Amino acid sequence: MFWAALFLPLMVGLTLLFYGPKLGRKLAMSLACGSVGAGFVSSLLTFLHPPQSPDQVLFVWLHLGDAVVDFGALIDPLSITMLLTVTGVGFLIHLYSTGYMADEPEYPRFFGYLNLFVAAMVMLILANNFALLLLGWAGVGFASCMLIGFYQDRPSALMAARKAFVINTFGDLGLMAAVFVLANQGSVAFRDTLATPSDEGAIIVVLGLLVAAYAKSAQFPLHTWLPDAMEGPTPVSALIHAATMVTAGVYLLVRCQPILGSVPEMGALIAAMGLVSAALAATCALAQTDLKRILAYSTMSQLGYMFMACGVGAYGAAIFHLVTHAFFKALLFLSAGTIIHALHGEQNIFKMGGLARVKELSTARWSFLIGGAALAGIFPLAGYFSKEEILTAVHHDGVTQALFYGGLLTSAITAFYFGRAYILVFWGDREHEHPHAATALMNGACWVLLLLTVGAGAALGWPTNPTLEHYLHAVPVAGNLGEGLLLMCATALPGLGLAYAMFKTRPDGPAKGAIFRWAEQGWALDDVQRMLVIRPLQVLGRMFGRNIEDAVSHSMPDRVGSTAVQAGSELGLMQNGLLRTYALVLLTGLMGAIVYLLWQVQG
Amino acid sequence: MAEQPMFFLFLSAVLFGLGATGVAVRRNPLVMFMCIEMMLNAANLALLTFARYPIAEPRTAGGPLDGPVFVFVVMFVAAAEAVVGLAIIITIFRSRQNVDVDDLSAMKG
Numbered sequence: 001m002f003w004a005a006l007f008l009p010l011m012v013g014l015t016l017l018f019y020g021p022k023l024g025r026k027l028a029m030s031l032a033c034g035s036v037g038a039g040f041v042s043s044l045l046t047f048l049h050p051p052q053s054p055d056q057v058l059f060v061w062l063h064l065g066d067a068v069v070d071f072g073a074l075i076d077p078l079s080i081t082m083l084l085t086v087t088g089v090g091f092l093i094h095l096y097s098t099g100y101m102a103d104e105p106e107y108p109r110f111f112g113y114l115n116l117f118v119a120a121m122v123m124l125i126l127a128n129n130f131a132l133l134l135l136g137w138a139g140v141g142f143a144s145c146m147l148i149g150f151y152q153d154r155p156s157a158l159m160a161a162r163k164a165f166v167i168n169t170f171g172d173l174g175l176m177a178a179v180f181v182l183a184n185q186g187s188v189a190f191r192d193t194l195a196t197p198s199d200e201g202a203i204i205v206v207l208g209l210l211v212a213a214y215a216k217s218a219q220f221p222l223h224t225w226l227p228d229a230m231e232g233p234t235p236v237s238a239l240i241h242a243a244t245m246v247t248a249g250v251y252l253l254v255r256c257q258p259i260l261g262s263v264p265e266m267g268a269l270i271a272a273m274g275l276v277s278a279a280l281a282a283t284c285a286l287a288q289t290d291l292k293r294i295l296a297y298s299t300m301s302q303l304g305y306m307f308m309a310c311g312v313g314a315y316g317a318a319i320f321h322l323v324t325h326a327f328f329k330a331l332l333f334l335s336a337g338t339i340i341h342a343l344h345g346e347q348n349i350f351k352m353g354g355l356a357r358v359k360e361l362s363t364a365r366w367s368f369l370i371g372g373a374a375l376a377g378i379f380p381l382a383g384y385f386s387k388e389e390i391l392t393a394v395h396h397d398g399v400t401q402a403l404f405y406g407g408l409l410t411s412a413i414t415a416f417y418f419g420r421a422y423i424l425v426f427w428g429d430r431e432h433e434h435p436h437a438a439t440a441l442m443n444g445a446c447w448v449l450l451l452l453t454v455g456a457g458a459a460l461g462w463p464t465n466p467t468l469e470h471y472l473h474a475v476p477v478a479g480n481l482g483e484g485l486l487l488m489c490a491t492a493l494p495g496l497g498l499a500y501a502m503f504k505t506r507p508d509g510p511a512k513g514a515i516f517r518w519a520e521q522g523w524a525l526d527d528v529q530r531m532l533v534i535r536p537l538q539v540l541g542r543m544f545g546r547n548i549e550d551a552v553s554h555s556m557p558d559r560v561g562s563t564a565v566q567a568g569s570e571l572g573l574m575q576n577g578l579l580r581t582y583a584l585v586l587l588t589g590l591m592g593a594i595v596y597l598l599w600q601v602q603g
Numbered sequence: 604m605a606e607q608p609m610f611f612l613f614l615s616a617v618l619f620g621l622g623a624t625g626v627a628v629r630r631n632p633l634v635m636f637m638c639i640e641m642m643l644n645a646a647n648l649a650l651l652t653f654a655r656y657p658i659a660e661p662r663t664a665g666g667p668l669d670g671p672v673f674v675f676v677v678m679f680v681a682a683a684e685a686v687v688g689l690a691i692i693i694t695i696f697r698s699r700q701n702v703d704v705d706d707l708s709a710m711k712g
């Protein structure tokens with residue numbers, strides 16, 4: 001049943017890529033949406049009737065040394081939760097894309113890769129072993145690269161795609177290292193490796209998994225691809241941020257919690273790095289002028305919270321925040337997409353303004369407001385419950401309260417930058433000519449996500465009744481509604497209030513000052529990366545290019561070739577074309593052979 | 604007579620040498636062909652000599668008919684070879700009006 005969620009999008013994706021233009025726009029789009037929709041239905045059926053045994057093997061895929069790798073699925077509450085989120089949100093984004101990409105001539109390529117993206121993510125989630133997970137993991141990286149670079153005539157898009165791919169491949173290396181260590185110990189299947197994690201080499205495995213998760217989930221210091229990935233079409237950003245890409249890192253950590261648990265000292269590091277990412281991204285988001293980049297940094301920041309939760313062992317809270325974040329971040333991106341679509345591609349928030357008065361954008365406005373309020377953590381929206389749960393878990397963990405207060409401060413900054421973005425986009429009295437109206441499907445997708453954003457948090461994680469965590473068999477965080485509300489009053493409300501006080505007059509341009517420019521550039525971490533990694537590699541590459549490559553891969557093959565040519569032309573002189581010469585040579589050889597044989601017989 | 608096999612073998616060697624010299628020095632393919640036949644027949648003569656006057660007694664390998672059978676094989680091969688070779692020579696003559704082998708050097712390196 002659940003295999004449909006993998007194979008339908010996979011087949012449709014390949015079909016669209018190979019035969020897309022022949023299918024026609026309507027059929028191609030219905031196939032793309034239909035396959036992901038069918039995937040969602042099959043996930044829903046799997047949820048309602050989970051298979052008897054969680055380990056479902058389709059066939060034996062590989063023999064890695066002594067380890068046998070199955071092509072199989074692990075169907076447990078965690079994968080079902082992920083499956084529902086990914087296919088559900090993915091389906092809504094597909095529906096939305098039919099409107100957003102309506103004028104795009106290359107729609108088959110777009111929808112083809114969109115489907116492959118979903119298929120790769122589903123494979124990653126379903127996999128019952130690390131090798132298959134790696135296949136989905138790399139597939140997600142590949143599809144995201146193709147989609148970020150979808151506008152092939154924009155050099156910046158191609159650069160962004162390349163950057164995302166390179167950083168993700170670096171993460172893949174980490175995962176591969178972990179897989180190889182595990183394969184050496186005899187098995188890569190989750191049922192063996194997770195049930196009895198071995199202490200031997202555990203530190204390499206954990207570090208490999210962390211590198212992979214950091215690259216895929218855009219965590220400091222491997223996050224720099226995420227803001228640049230905004231070069232892709234907006235539905236792709238929504239998909240990357242909500243459903244199919246960045247959540248993979250969190251899923252990996254949650255899936256591998258027994259392995260992480262075998263190196264307990266790493267927990268504090270993971271939590272601290274999570275806070276660093278969350279705070280760093282939130283401060284960057286403060287200074288952005290591009291609407292999508294604000295959302296990109298906010299994703300990184302929210303993922304930082306999820307990693308914090310993983311670090312303190314609150315895996316249920318991490319998944320809860322992952323799910324609610326998928327809803328409200330998809331909502332934010334889709335509404336941002338509607339706005340950008342309406343303004344014919346304008347992304348600068350200082351050139352927006354006054355959009356509250358545009359009738360066509362009322363759905364987008366409500367979506368953005370509710371989604372952003374959920375992001376800021378306003379009761380009773382989805383983001384509130386999950387974020388308070390993480391903060392409570394960090395508070396109760398008691399290793400250090402610095403994490404907790406850092407998380408609170410970040411939460412306040414989150415509310416502040418959302419308030420700033422909302423005011424700059426929607427307030428003011430700027431006039432806009434001929435806004436491009438959104439289609440019914442686009443608005444419909446927003447409405448569904450809006451309902452989920454409003455309702456899902458309370459339904460899945462009311463502090464006294466954490467449905468999702470019971471379903472996941474996770475240890476629930478003993479939260480308390482009153483404390484949570486107190487936290488909200490201490491963080492989100494002051495943040496929003498400060499944003500109102502500072503931006504109510506709606507300035508016309510970004511704040512001046514070196515520190516703002518610095519923050520806008522993501523604290524110049526791109527430059528740091530360039531200095532520390534790219535430059536040395538370039539120098540090394542140039543050195544190899546000058547000294548070694550020239551000798552090894554240019555001169556040497558050249559010399560082999562020229563020697564052969566010369567030898568040929570000289571040996572060719574022996575063939576003078578005269579039959580009599582050949583006969584003479586033949587006879588001389590025969591004579592020589594006879595003399596030799598006689599000499600042998602005599603001797 | 605002990606000298607008898609040596610005589611035949613000597614004749615065989617002379618015939619072979621004549622044939623080989625002819626192949627090496629003559630330019631007419633028909634004559635070269637005849638020389639090849641001569642070399643083959645020199646070999647036949649040697650084979651029959653060894654069949655008639657075995658070197659070691661008792662025979663260490665083969666039966667008394669090995670030599671004659673081999674001679675027949677050589678004759679069949681020579682006949683087949685003559686058919687093919689003459690056909691080639693005739694074809695070359697038709698296309699070039701000249702069969703001097705020194706002029707047929709298009710394959711030189």
